[in-house]
Amino acid sequence: MKPRVDYTLYLCTDRELMSEDTLEKSVELAIQGGVTVVQLREKDCSGREFLQVAREVKQITDAYEIPLIINDRIDIAMAVDADGVHLGQSDIPAHTARELLGPDKIIGVSAYNKELAVEAQKEGADYLGVGDIFGTSTKAGTHHVEIDTLSRICQAVKIPVVAIGGINLSNVTKLAGTGIQGTAVISAIIASKNITEAATKMLSLLKNEVIVNSPKA
Amino acid sequence: MKPRVDYTLYLCTDRELMSEDTLEKSVELAIQGGVTVVQLREKDCSGREFLQVAREVKQITDAYEIPLIINDRIDIAMAVDADGVHLGQSDIPAHTARELLGPDKIIGVSAYNKELAVEAQKEGADYLGVGDIFGTSTKAGTHHVEIDTLSRICQAVKIPVVAIGGINLSNVTKLAGTGIQGTAVISAIIASKNITEAATKMLSLLKNEVIVNSPKA
Numbered sequence: 341m342k343p344r345v346d347y348t349l350y351l352c353t354d355r356e357l358m359s360e361d362t363l364e365k366s367v368e369l370a371i372q373g374g375v376t377v378v379q380l381r382e383k384d385c386s387g388r389e390f391l392q393v394a395r396e397v398k399q400i401t402d403a404y405e406i407p408l409i410i411n412d413r414i415d416i417a418m419a420v421d422a423d424g425v426h427l428g429q430s431d432i433p434a435h436t437a438r439e440l441l442g443p444d445k446i447i448g449v450s451a452y453n454k455e456l457a458v459e460a461q462k463e464g465a466d467y468l469g470v471g472d473i474f475g476t477s478t479k480a481g482t483h484h485v486e487i488d489t490l491s492r493i494c495q496a497v498k499i500p501v502v503a504i505g506g507i508n509l510s511n512v513t514k515l516a517g518t519g520i521q522g523t524a525v526i527s528a529i530i531a532s533k534n535i536t537e538a539a540t541k542m543l544s545l546l547k548n549e550v551i552v553n554s555p556k557a
Numbered sequence: 558m559k560p561r562v563d564y565t566l567y568l569c570t571d572r573e574l575m576s577e578d579t580l581e582k583s584v585e586l587a588i589q590g591g592v593t594v595v596q597l598r599e600k601d602c603s604g605r606e607f608l609q610v611a612r613e614v615k616q617i618t619d620a621y622e623i624p625l626i627i628n629d630r631i632d633i634a635m636a637v638d639a640d641g642v643h644l645g646q647s648d649i650p651a652h653t654a655r656e657l658l659g660p661d662k663i664i665g666v667s668a669y670n671k672e673l674a675v676e677a678q679k680e681g682a683d684y685l686g687v688g689d690i691f692g693t694s695t696k697a698g699t700h701h702v703e704i705d706t707l708s709r710i711c712q713a714v715k716i717p718v719v720a721i722g723g724i725n726l727s728n729v730t731k732l733a734g735t736g737i738q739g740t741a742v743i744s745a746i747i748a749s750k751n752i753t754e755a756a757t758k759m760l761s762l763l764k765n766e767v768i769v770n771s772p773k774a
Contacts, residue, residue, distance in 0.1 A: 386648065415631035415632040415657060430606070431604045432604045432633070436636050440635055
């Protein structure tokens, strides 16, 4: 059965930005602070290294019963029995991913406008990553998404929407009322000197001031 | 059941080197000249583009009943139902690939010394790609392999060995007596003005002067 995912505080990893020595330690500290789902995103490493890191992070996420999503590489997600994959617009399409992964895995898709969002839902995506909201330097080739557009996407689809891109403690409350189910955070947690505290503060803001909608089915 | 593969003339693709307008056309002309197996190698393109190209090339290889091997991306090999994958030393290990692909798919592994060759055989590889034999600029991070080393690898393993790296009509006969089951060729075919003729000449040299051993089981 497909796991129920709480998308409220969605951690994306980035080894170049992290303040801790190891990715596993960073992820563990973030989970202790309240991260609800983890996406492993490793763009500039070999398949073998990605697999190794995924196995190590999976031990942490399993221990805390937090879902682990693998970016792009469906084969690595299958090899480590991750909970799902996250696919960009230049990755393997969601319907092909579904054929490979079966009905019980989570498939997330990046969308930066309403048309792509509706299309991804139609192709069987379980959630959407929508951004870049506040401008980020962590990913090349991103598209800026206005908060109005984010709201319109949330209204247009039935699946949960996770906002992504430069979201931090100072700007996250601007997303209140958009209809998002969560925010994806990279540097605001991973690059923090106190990862656990950063995650706790972000989760508190999200729960108390941003995520006012009841979760979508 | 695992397909029997004739490794004699093993074409690796490289879109940057090809003389024809499309990869599918290049592959078709090469097959008409006698290529016995095709590996699709696309290092610098997105997963979505790789998948699309793989689907198009699969139509050609299927029409001519030639095995199609996908480089690195096991998920793409699964999505197009390719005959197998080829894995470098920095890709997902062969034993993990076998778990994902099952017993009926071909797994090839790159090895540049005897230890790696024996290890790959132990991990369940069906054949080895051994090189770089004659120095090639088409792949970064390659290791030079002496012809003596190539011979020792052929003696050390039971699985077929395919020599790779800068092999062309002028140097291929130097591989006679090494014990190889085939040669992988990129630019000597793909970059030729007459792809079919280049493949025919190479196959003739291989059959008449190089591959003197009876095929390994």
